[in-house]
Amino acid sequence: MSLPRNGALKQLEQSHMKIGMIGAGNIGGALAPLLIAAGHQVDVANSRGPASLSDFAEKTGAHPVTVEDAVRDKNVIVVTIPLHAIPALPAGLFAKVSPETVVIDTSNYYPRERDGAIAAIEGGMMESAWVAREIGHDVVKAFNMIYAKSLAELGKPTGDAGRLAIAVAGNDATAKATVISLLDAIGFDGVDAGSLEDSWRQQPGSPVYVKDHDAAGVRKALSEASPERTEQWSATPNSPGSFDAPA
Numbered sequence: 231m232s233l234p235r236n237g238a239l240k241q242l243e244q245s246h247m248k249i250g251m252i253g254a255g256n257i258g259g260a261l262a263p264l265l266i267a268a269g270h271q272v273d274v275a276n277s278r279g280p281a282s283l284s285d286f287a288e289k290t291g292a293h294p295v296t297v298e299d300a301v302r303d304k305n306v307i308v309v310t311i312p313l314h315a316i317p318a319l320p321a322g323l324f325a326k327v328s329p330e331t332v333v334i335d336t337s338n339y340y341p342r343e344r345d346g347a348i349a350a351i352e353g354g355m356m357e358s359a360w361v362a363r364e365i366g367h368d369v370v371k372a373f374n375m376i377y378a379k380s381l382a383e384l385g386k387p388t389g390d391a392g393r394l395a396i397a398v399a400g401n402d403a404t405a406k407a408t409v410i411s412l413l414d415a416i417g418f419d420g421v422d423a424g425s426l427e428d429s430w431r432q433q434p435g436s437p438v439y440v441k442d443h444d445a446a447g448v449r450k451a452l453s454e455a456s457p458e459r460t461e462q463w464s465a466t467p468n469s470p471g472s473f474d475a476p477a
């Protein structure tokens with residue numbers, strides 16, 4: 231029997247990845263069935279423990295686990311929880327996660343509605359750079375600029391006209407390539423949006439944010455973005471309010 235060559239091994243790894251997901255809300259619920267349909271194993275965790283995820287497991291096919299197990303021995307980990315909850319993750323959760331594991335951060339900063347003031351971000355730090363610092367592991371920012379409903383319903387086969395695209399920002403080219411190939415497998419084009427420092431181009435309020443563009447449209451919208459944080463996306467002394475009554 232001959233062993234597969236390196237390239238073939240790589241392909242094998244890509245075709246069946248062990249994916250951990252922290253967060254089983256709108257984005258987790260949209261993403262898990264797509265990743266499972268693409269042949270990947272998805273272990274999912276929330277803040278309330280695996281027993282609370284039986285309905286989610288039945289609907290999506292994901293395997294409920296603790297947050298500790300969601301990060302153990304994975305090729306890819308998706309962190310998809312409200313930004314303000316990042317510091318509530320167990321201390322040292324990512325300490326034993328390999329630097330080669332690709333960690334995807336889907337989060338957005340909604341200071342007035344949900345997250346309250348996060349001083350480092352108000353001071354100019356990029357949201358995903360803050361997430362990376364908080365968890366102690368590099369991240370790739372993806373899925374933040376598409377609505378969960380579009381993610382769940384609007385995927386198309388590779389090459390179809392009007393296929394939607396998702397911006398992918400990060401500092402590690404190999405990690406971004408993994409995310410872009412995952413996107414392709416679940417029905418979306420990935421557009422390299424530069425480094426985490428460039429990720430203001432895909433933040434809430436930017437031209438690309440929740441607009442359902444194809445790849446050319448995403449590239450154009452990214453190029454038209456403006457870096458300043460507007461008042462609408464900055465905290466006030468009373469933040470957070472709610473999505474119905476932002477403070």
Ligand SMILES: NC(=O)c1ccc[n+]([C@@H]2O[C@H](COP(=O)([O-])OP(=O)(O)OC[C@H]3O[C@@H](n4cnc5c(N)ncnc54)[C@H](OP(=O)(O)O)[C@@H]3O)[C@@H](O)[C@H]2O)c1
Nearest residue numbers: 253254255256257276277278310311315337338374377378
């Ligand atoms: N909704 C969208 O269309 C959309 C689009 C793009 C990006 N995003 C961003 O993606 C992130 C997730 O959004 P979402 O709408 O999916 O959120 P969501 O529906 O509110 O779900 C949040 C999930 O996070 C879990 N969670 C909260 N705190 C946790 C903790 N400390 N440890 C483990 N799990 C925890 C919750 O579990 P419990 O219920 O057990 O607490 C829940 O499963 C947010 O940053 C959001 O801004 C959302």
